[in-house]
Amino acid sequence: MKVRPPCAPKDRKSTLFRSRNRSRSPFVAPHHKGHQKPPQSQPDKPNRPEDKALRVGIFTREYPPQVYGGAGVHVDYLSRELAREIEVEVHCWGSQHAHEPNLHVIGQQPWDEITNGTDGKFKGALEAFSLNLSQVKDLQSIDIVHTHTWYVSMAGFLAKKLYGVPFVITTHSLEPLRAWKAEQLGSGYAMSSWMERTAILDADAIIAVSEGTKADILRAYPDMDEDLIHVIYNGIDLKEYQKTSETKALIEYGVDPSIPYVLFVGRITRQKGVTHLVDAIDYLPPETQVVLCAGAPDTPDIADELRAKVEHARLKHPHIVWIEKMVTKQETIQLYSHCRVFCCPSVYEPFGIINLEAMACRAPVVASSTGGIKEVVVEGVTGYLVPFESDPATAFPVDPDAFAQDLAVRINMLLQDPEKCKRFGDAGRKRVEDMFSWTAIARQTIDLYRKLVERRAAGKS
Numbered sequence: 001m002k003v004r005p006p007c008a009p010k011d012r013k014s015t016l017f018r019s020r021n022r023s024r025s026p027f028v029a030p031h032h033k034g035h036q037k038p039p040q041s042q043p044d045k046p047n048r049p050e051d052k053a054l055r056v057g058i059f060t061r062e063y064p065p066q067v068y069g070g071a072g073v074h075v076d077y078l079s080r081e082l083a084r085e086i087e088v089e090v091h092c093w094g095s096q097h098a099h100e101p102n103l104h105v106i107g108q109q110p111w112d113e114i115t116n117g118t119d120g121k122f123k124g125a126l127e128a129f130s131l132n133l134s135q136v137k138d139l140q141s142i143d144i145v146h147t148h149t150w151y152v153s154m155a156g157f158l159a160k161k162l163y164g165v166p167f168v169i170t171t172h173s174l175e176p177l178r179a180w181k182a183e184q185l186g187s188g189y190a191m192s193s194w195m196e197r198t199a200i201l202d203a204d205a206i207i208a209v210s211e212g213t214k215a216d217i218l219r220a221y222p223d224m225d226e227d228l229i230h231v232i233y234n235g236i237d238l239k240e241y242q243k244t245s246e247t248k249a250l251i252e253y254g255v256d257p258s259i260p261y262v263l264f265v266g267r268i269t270r271q272k273g274v275t276h277l278v279d280a281i282d283y284l285p286p287e288t289q290v291v292l293c294a295g296a297p298d299t300p301d302i303a304d305e306l307r308a309k310v311e312h313a314r315l316k317h318p319h320i321v322w323i324e325k326m327v328t329k330q331e332t333i334q335l336y337s338h339c340r341v342f343c344c345p346s347v348y349e350p351f352g353i354i355n356l357e358a359m360a361c362r363a364p365v366v367a368s369s370t371g372g373i374k375e376v377v378v379e380g381v382t383g384y385l386v387p388f389e390s391d392p393a394t395a396f397p398v399d400p401d402a403f404a405q406d407l408a409v410r411i412n413m414l415l416q417d418p419e420k421c422k423r424f425g426d427a428g429r430k431r432v433e434d435m436f437s438w439t440a441i442a443r444q445t446i447d448l449y450r451k452l453v454e455r456r457a458a459g460k461s
Contacts, residue, residue: 121186210372359428
């Protein structure tokens with residue numbers, strides 16, 4: 001099936017979307033009429049024939065500027081790094097339309113009939129399914145599809161059936177392990193779970209963002225073939241995320257740079273555990289400054305719950321600053337750079353990219369000892385891991401008050417020891433530099449794509 005993507009002008013059809021069989025250097029833009037043929041290699045990158053003309057279709061709910069979570073951050077950086085070597089076509093939710101050398105972004109919206117005619121909580125699941133149906137009709141010359149989160153999983157499933165291409169899923173989280181999603185999606189949680197399960201069990205490869213996530217996949221889907229699961233970590237742009245002396249954002253948001261502060265960055269959702277950190281404030285010294293960079297609530301109810309907890313905590317701890325929105329990347333870097341302690345109290349975290357961001361800015365971390373966090377934060381070296389016992393049915397702490405107290409104990413240890421904070425921060429930066437480069441992650445991903453495409457061509461899948 002050959003159709004022109006809706007965002008490509010007609011007069012560019014023959015140049016932007018040439019056949020994937022045409023030989024072309026993967027490191028330059030497609031050459032247009034009148035252009036000189038580009039050189040076959042460049043001094044800063046090897047020209048590897050096995051990477052020529054490979055075109056991946058990446059499906060994601062989030063893509064800049066509409067990014068609100070770790071999955072969106074992951075896709076943003078991964079797609080740009082992949083485009084340095086192969087062709088990338090990103091299909092996302094929104095109005096984004098862009099064409100750069102090797103990187104084409106196509107945003108679409110769910111069907112109006114569903115968006116404007118449905119009021120139930122399950123609306124989100126129906127919107128996702130409708131958009132997945134729209135997205136698969138717009139593919140051209142795709143060699144492989146790669147989806148991120150359940151919101152787009154059925155697009156990958158259908159693309160595999162309709163176009164006969166390999167299908168890869170990156171699991172940033174798993175619906176069976178997020179029972180609280182029923183609060184957000186209502187009965188649509190059954191639909192999101194079905195969409196994820198159907199896609200995962202049909203995929204040609206699953207990318208787990210940590211060894212902990214791999215174990216979770218096998219626990220949630222025991223019928224899964226373990227050989228199809230590949231662990232490829234999240235990464236970070238080390239040039240962007242580094243400690244800065246700039247404090248403009250702190251002052252604008254009412255943070256006192258002269259008072260050490262504990263920082264939280266994340267969405268207002270059960271998963272991120274921000275309410276447990278607020279509960280822990282009762283066990284911190286009254287003069288402690290706590291900065292909650294928390295926005296995008298899953299539901300009005302959880303936003304109201306957090307507001308009530310913050311107001312209660314302020315009765316004894318007046319230095320609580322709640323930045324009730326999703327701040328810019330540059331502002332976040334300033335907040336990371338000047339905090340005494342960064343706290344990640346997540347109750348479920350397949351990886352926890354915010355910990356990488358904090359460590360890259362030399363912030364010591366106090367985080368829940370759960371999921372992929374245990375592979376990022378090193379106990380007693382880059383921060384402290386807080387013991388976490390989760391309820392098997394809800395994933396919430398078995399004893400919430402004990403968890404809050406344990407968070408406070410480790411936070412207090414660092415608040416009282418600035419020298420240890422500096423040592424942990426320096427070690428965190430080094431660990432990020434050594435292990436979490438996007439270049440290495442993109443190379444591992446391309447190698448997986450190549451193996452799957454070759455396997456499909458040989459008739460082995």
